Amino acid sequence: MHHVSSNFTLFFKLFVPTFWLVFFGAFTVAVWLMGxxxxxxxxxxxxxxxxxxxxxSGVLFLWFTVLQLKRVEMDGDQVYVTNYFKHYRYALDNVExxxxxxxxxxxxITIHFKKAGYFGKKVRFLASRSxxxxxxxxxxELTRQLLEKExxxx
Numbered sequence: 539m540h541h542v543s544s545n546f547t548l549f550f551k552l553f554v555p556t557f558w559l560v561f562f563g564a565f566t567v568a569v570w571l572m573g574x575x576x577x578x579x580x581x582x583x584x585x586x587x588x589x590x591x592x593x594x595s596g597v598l599f600l601w602f603t604v605l606q607l608k609r610v611e612m613d614g615d616q617v618y619v620t621n622y623f624k625h626y627r628y629a630l631d632n633v634e635x636x637x638x639x640x641x642x643x644x645x646x647i648t649i650h651f652k653k654a655g656y657f658g659k660k661v662r663f664l665a666s667r668s669x670x671x672x673x674x675x676x677x678x679e680l681t682r683q684l685l686e687k688e689x690x691x692x
Contacts, residue, residue, distance in 0.1 A: 539618065540673040543610045544644065544664040550604040551622065558596055566593045610649070610663045612673055617649065619661050626656045638665075645670065 566589045569577070577585040611618040617628045632651050639646040645665040653659075 539611050539613045540669060541609075541611045542647075542663075542665055542670045542673050543608070544666045546644070547607050547609050547664050548622070550664070551607050554604055555600045558600060562589075562593045562596060566590055606662055608657065608661050608663050610647075610661065619655075619657055621657070624656065628655055 569586050569589045573582065575582050580588075609620045609622065612630075615630055617630060617633060619626050619628065628651065632653055632655070634650045634652045637648045637650065639648070645667055647663055647665045647670065649661045649663075651659050651661070
C-alpha cells in the first residue's frame with residue numbers, strides 16, 4: 539500500500555479550519571457581546587455585521603475547499619480513502635479516471651468513480667508529487683488506463 543497524498547492534508551483539513559473557527563468565531567461573538575457604539579472609527583453595527591459576514595464567508599470557503607480533501611493510499615487493486623475519521627476501500631475497477639490540477643505549490647488530484655461511494659463520485663486530495671509519481675511509475679498498466687484517459691480528454 540502506497541500513501542500518495544501529501545502530509546499537508548492533515549494541516550489543511552484539521553488545523554486550518556479549527557484555527558479559523560475558534561479565532562474568528564470568538565472574535566465575532568466578542569464583537570456582538572461588547573456592544574460598543576464604535577470600534578475605533580467604525581460604527582458598531584457595521585463592525586458586527588461585517589465580522590459576521592467575514593466569518594460566515596470563511597466558513598463557506600473552508601467547507602467547499604479544504605474540508606473536502608481526503609487522505610488517499612493505493613495499491614495494485616484498491617484505493618483507500620479516509621477523512622481521518624472514517625476509512626473506506628474502493629476497488630480500482632470502480633475508478634473511471636484520475637485528473638490532475640497544478641496549484642502553486644501543490645498538485646490537486648481528483649479521482650472520479652464510476653459508482654458513488656460513501657464520499658461521493660469524486661474524491662480530491664493533495665498529492666505528494668514524489669510518492670504519486672513513484673506509485674504510478676511502478677504501475678504502468680494502471681497509468682495507461684486512468685491517467686491517459688484524462689490526458690486524451692484535454
